[in-house]
Amino acid sequence: MLNFIVNNKEVRTELPPGSALVDYLRDVLHLYGTKIGCREGDCGACTILVGDLKNGGVKYETMTSCLMPLGNANHKHIVTIEGINGDELTPIQTELIQKNGTQCGFCTPGFVLSLYGFCLGDKPRILENAVEAMGGNICRCTGYKSIERAAGAIVEQLKPMGKSDQVQWLVQNKFLPGYFLEIPERLRKINVGKVVEIKDSGCIIAGGTDLLLQDPEKAIESEANLVFGAKEYKQIKFVGNKCYIGAASTFTDIKESKELNRLFPKMADYVKLVASTPVRNMATVGGNIANGSPIGDVSVMFIALDAVLVMKNKGKTREVTLKDFFAGYKKVNKDPEELIEWIYFDTPDGKTLFSFEKICKRDFLDMATVNSAMRVVVDNGIIKKASFAVGGLGPTIRYLEKAAGYLVGKRIDNQTFKQANRIAQTEITPRSRAEYKRSLVRQQLFIHLMNFSPETISLEALR
Ligand SMILES: Cc1cc2nc3c(=O)[nH]c(=O)nc-3n(C[C@H](O)[C@H](O)[C@H](O)COP(=O)(O)OP(=O)(O)OC[C@H]3O[C@@H](n4cnc5c(N)ncnc54)[C@H](O)[C@@H]3O)c2cc1C
Ligand code: FES
Ligand code: FES
Structure with missing residues (x-):
């Protein structure tokens, strides 16, 4: 049984650990904000945030949910665009709109999540790093310059943010909804003493970026040996x-x-x-x-x-x-x-x-x-x-x-x-x-x- 948090909700599933997380998010949880463009890790439309307990807090990284094995979500906090949304648009969404960084909108949830990956990461908050964070996102409409301008405006807004307690600052400044502050404690409760148990047999699944692309049936049908x-x-x-x-x-x-x-x-x-x-x-x-x-x-x-x-x-x-x-x-x-x-x-x-x-x-x-x-x-x-x-x-x-x-x-x-x-x-x-x-x-x-x-x-x- 896999047990993790998606946005503000704890979930459990017995679906195969080798199946793609994106299918669980869309087909089971009906979180359609996570898009499927290529299913090959190339377009970034399916980008999500994955939070894992580290040094007493939660470290968030972006991942492409089309190639992410469901089992790798176990004991983690998975954030889709729905988990960022509140009653009002966040500063990241507002900047993308104001700078014309979104047109048809298909790629936008992925770009937004990648920019959150940048906000929550450890790297210096400069434009170059914001652009690198979006290096896996493709947009067919805007021509990127408007997205880059939005990223530049976000970099400016982040200047007062300290090097630690980013989540606290992002919640206070309405980038993130308040429930993010409770996630470390909630993750600890479902995660107590649990480690990744490597078996002697089964299909070895690590990041899934190759296996879920080349042989998704094998990943789903075999007994999974998760090593990620x-x-x-x-x-x-x-x-x-x-x-x-x-x-x-x-x-x-x-x-x-x-x-x-x-x-x-x-x-x-x-x-x-x-x-x-x-x-x-x-x-x-x-x-x-x-x-x-x-x-x-x-x-x-x-x-x-x-x-x-x-x-x-x-x-x-x-x-x-x-x-x-x-x-x-x-x-x-x-x-x-x-x-x-x-x-x-x-x-x-x-x-x-x-x-x-x-x-x-x-x-x-x-x-x-x-x-x-x-x-x-x-x-x-x-x-x-x-x-x-x-x-x-x-x-x-x-x-x-x-x-x-x-x-x-x-x-x-x-x-x-x-x-x-x-x-x-x-x-x-x-x-x-x-x-x-x-x-x-x-x-x-x-x-x-x-x-x-x-x-x-x-x-x-x-x-
Ligand atoms: C969009 C995209 C871009 C990419 N760009 C590059 C690139 O620029 N350069 C590059 O080199 N590659 C690239 N790759 C290829 C791929 O991501 C890498 O080869 C990656 O390192 C595979 O690692 P994984 O953990 O995702 O492996 P998985 O997909 O989990 O596994 C791949 C295979 O290795 C086996 N395996 C995994 N871990 C172990 C282990 N510890 N022991 C034994 N067997 C194991 C699995 O059983 C499976 O057969 C790219 C892939 C994508 C989707
Ligand atoms: S759908 Fe294109 S990267 Fe996942
Ligand atoms: S806004 Fe249409 S693909 Fe980016």
């Missing part, structure tokens, strides 16, 4: 000289991790290229690896870090190097019920440099045409270790062993780039648009080396 939010696998920890990332960590956890951003100063920028805010709040590292995608961004990054997976199957644990995990297009070397618990790699030291690149048709919310990551260890200007992973060239992500091997013992300069590229080109056989993809690999290799040592390599090398 399992606290033991939703952490980043350091053991000896290894960094361990729990498989249930979301892309947002990675993007916002202070430790990872200290070790990889551009990590937040890299992860910003992956999906959109609501999808990043759901999609997990384990799901990205287990789905065996040849363009999984996180998988490419971890392969270049020579990461190792720790997996558990019916009590037995084994480890496998990530680069040896992929067996073919969307095929991986694991039993379907085998759980990925951890991904670990050598914690980078001061000599380690890392770079990730992704080329896609759009800047944001797009899968890669070609993505790649490189890690080098450089001592006194000489490369001591190198790894290079490239996605988008065939059925699996490629680990370019020879090109990386060539780099060892070299200085980063134009000559090194040219020869490494020649070798890399012999290691790849792109399945489609071969010349174009070969040129992308060459460019990305160049950019990685340029990122590592801009003073010793120049654009001349590309001529």
Whole structure:
């Protein structure tokens, strides 16, 4: 039995945990303000807020309810547009109307909820972050500028709000209805001592962003093994000289991790290229690896870090190097019920440099045409270790062993780039648009080396 709060009402349901939350909201609760545009996580019309107990309060994040497994709502506070509405329009709704940020209105509930995600989040309240919060919402009418103006006006209104007690301030200033103040206590009552229980069998369901899109019947019909939010696998920890990332960590956890951003100063920028805010709040590292995608961004990054997976199957644990995990297009070397618990790699030291690149048709919310990551260890200007992973060239992500091997013992300069590229080109056989993809690999290799040592390599090398 699933038990959670939707808006101001506690609900219980025995519907399959793998079914989509949006169908429960619309078909059972008749909350039709949550729209269905694409059912693929792309349009944001179904965006809702998901609140979970954290540090004594409730942390709210946006998610796309079309791909959110119902079971992941258990013990949470789900907020739809109806849960925001009071007798009068809220300041967010008013600004959208006044700035002509709504026309047909189909997308508007999603935009409103995304802006609430921004108001309730931890990020600095500047326009750039408000726009990023709406990165998963599509509007076919307004042309976005009017929505952006409304967001700008909301940013201004939020200036007096403190960094904590946002809910209190938002209630006082009529952004949120008063019942939000009681939610932490009400959630505690239905949540006391309950944790996500991971089973030994069943269909593993994490964020659902891949499973509910690719195989929704399987998610509904199988016995669900829900791993999203399992606290033991939703952490980043350091053991000896290894960094361990729990498989249930979301892309947002990675993007916002202070430790990872200290070790990889551009990590937040890299992860910003992956999906959109609501999808990043759901999609997990384990799901990205287990789905065996040849363009999984996180998988490419971890392969270049020579990461190792720790997996558990019916009590037995084994480890496998990530680069040896992929067996073919969307095929991986694991039993379907085998759980990925951890991904670990050598914690980078001061000599380690890392770079990730992704080329896609759009800047944001797009899968890669070609993505790649490189890690080098450089001592006194000489490369001591190198790894290079490239996605988008065939059925699996490629680990370019020879090109990386060539780099060892070299200085980063134009000559090194040219020869490494020649070798890399012999290691790849792109399945489609071969010349174009070969040129992308060459460019990305160049950019990685340029990122590592801009003073010793120049654009001349590309001529
Ligand atoms: C709109 C949209 C945009 C996207 N953009 C990107 C993008 O830019 N880059 C990118 O790389 N991907 C992208 N994706 C793909 C997808 O979101 C990711 O691959 C995601 O990481 C999948 O994680 P999940 O937790 O949602 O997995 P789920 O959908 O829950 O599961 C996917 C598969 O992995 C298995 N699984 C999940 N967790 C585990 C585990 N711990 N152990 C074993 N098996 C497990 C499940 O059984 C299932 O077979 C996008 C998806 C959407 C919908
Ligand atoms: S319906 Fe389009 S993102 Fe959910
Ligand atoms: S107002 Fe019509 S889709 Fe946005």
